[in-house]
Amino acid sequence: xxxxxxxxxxxxxxxxxxxxxxxxxxxxxxxxxxxxxxxxxxxxxxxxxxxxxxxxxxxxxxxxxxxxxxxxxxxxxxxxxxxxxxxxxxxxxxxxxxxxxxxxxxxxxxxx
Amino acid sequence: xxxxxxxxxxxxxxxxxxxxxxxxxxxxxxxxxxxxxxxxxxxxxxxxxxxxxxxxxxxxxxxxxxxxxxxxxxxxxxxxxxxxxxxxxxxxxxxxxxxxxxxxxxxxxxxxxxx
Numbered sequence: 001x002x003x004x005x006x007x008x009x010x011x012x013x014x015x016x017x018x019x020x021x022x023x024x025x026x027x028x029x030x031x032x033x034x035x036x037x038x039x040x041x042x043x044x045x046x047x048x049x050x051x052x053x054x055x056x057x058x059x060x061x062x063x064x065x066x067x068x069x070x071x072x073x074x075x076x077x078x079x080x081x082x083x084x085x086x087x088x089x090x091x092x093x094x095x096x097x098x099x100x101x102x103x104x105x106x107x108x109x110x111x112x
Numbered sequence: 113x114x115x116x117x118x119x120x121x122x123x124x125x126x127x128x129x130x131x132x133x134x135x136x137x138x139x140x141x142x143x144x145x146x147x148x149x150x151x152x153x154x155x156x157x158x159x160x161x162x163x164x165x166x167x168x169x170x171x172x173x174x175x176x177x178x179x180x181x182x183x184x185x186x187x188x189x190x191x192x193x194x195x196x197x198x199x200x201x202x203x204x205x206x207x208x209x210x211x212x213x214x215x216x217x218x219x220x221x222x223x224x225x226x227x
Contacts, residue, residue, distance in 0.1 A: 042218030102154035
């Protein structure tokens with residue numbers, strides 16, 4: 001099946017640093033979403049993007065819907081220890097079936 | 113508290129022994145879905161339901177069944193589990209086409225091991 005290419009696969013950073021991760025696809029998506037998964041829990045929605053070029057913030061998180069509609073970026077500013085977890089991008093087509101295509105995830109570790 | 117609940121959270125079973133994983137949401141959501149999560153593969157959709165009595169296959173439906181008799185419940189049924197169904201399973205729900213079908217709320221997960 002289709003998959004998104006998410007990078008980097010893992011990151012180990014110092015508290016206070018900024019973080020960037022991205023997703024690319026060979027297909028055009030109409031919706032991009034970013035989720036975070038804490039250990040032992042289900043993914044939690046962070047940001048949803050619906051228009052090409054859209055830039056949306058949620059606290060220290062900022063995500064962008066790429067202008068080509070084939071990519072998306074997530075930035076975390078001034079990381080803190082509770083940012084630790086796995087971040088997933090997800091894309092959706094216009095079909096409105098609710099189907100999400102997920103990336104493989106970026107594991108983030110933050111050193112205090 | 114708005115939530116999606118799954119039971120059981122952990123299950124170890126043997127090949128061929130039928131099992132059901134329950135999923136329930138209290139948000140009056142129309143849309144519900146099941147995913148499996150495997151290392152290096154992200155989450156893949158198994159089945160989804162746009163509303164009561166309406167279900168359809170996702171990317172990896174083989175070996176699974178679902179039913180949607182009530183709006184709040186969406187059980188996942190494995191009639192004859194096999195070891196390749198060992199995985200972490202998530203149920204998710206959303207408001208549906210009217211309220212954002214893609215903004216899905218996930219349950220806590222069910223870790224299934226099939227021996």
